[in-house]
Amino acid sequence: MNELLKEIDERRARRALKSEKIDDAVVQRIMTAATYAPSCFNSQPWRFMVVSEEEELARLHESLSGGNYWAKKAPLMIVLATKMEFDAKLSDNRDYALFGCGLAAANLMLQATNEGLYAHPMAGFDPLVVKEAFGIPDDYIVITLIAIGYPGSLEGLSDKHVDSEKSERSRKPESEVICRQQWNFA
Template structure:
């Protein structure tokens, strides 16, 4: 699969069916993440690949109602780091979140290429998830990536909005609202004919 195909195919689906996670899959996803660039090659990303049923259930218990669809995940990947594990440069350039985001994106795209859903979430109790996974409390649990197989049967746990997002990709900003050529302008430039 070409990179552009994986980028276009990736979706944060919520209707999942469980699947058997192999150790090979974990190594494969970890390799893709590890090949991401990072400031000074600091590689500030850390992951816990969670496949243990009891732990998955424990994590589900500390997620809000809106994320209960994750119960059909085959695996949850905890993504964490700490500010001092990466470059801290002048003008507020703390690079750890940026670099971990790059690595997580590589992981998500590789999972997509392998025919899996890899849905990033921020809705969970970070203190409790860190406890469950033995992650030190001074680390930042940046995100969880819910990994599953896409089910064509819409999950009964979804809200109206979530069902809509299942059917069509949530809208993106048009080019003019987020990209500039040669110089930034805070004014919204109308599309020229």
């Protein structure tokens, strides 16, 4: 599909990462892109920890769930955390901190795609291990770890993940998630 922005079309949560280091200037652009995201009242609820040193990466590896073994090859991991009080809390459960962080993460991933990188967000990690390893205060929500690296080989990936590397994007039919002019969802 070529009517969409190239980065939106090309971005996929791929797992075949190369361990090759990423230049500081590239990392800087990715992080700046993340911070250019919009947020409610410009609250900027996101807090990022950029991790690229071997010892610190190893500490993050301890937190990964078994299925995320492939992320250990990533030369760069981003920890994204927030507190609900960092953003607006409006009527009817509209707490915006996670929303703002999601927008920042999307910017980060699209900039990474533009730089020729894979950027793969994960929920499969133990946040308490991450907090303990880095002294992150208890009241933060560690939302995601994002594994980032250049495209690498399939070596070391499980059969399931090899298949997934070649898979087409899979999405619900638009009729299930988009309605027009009237509310159509139960």
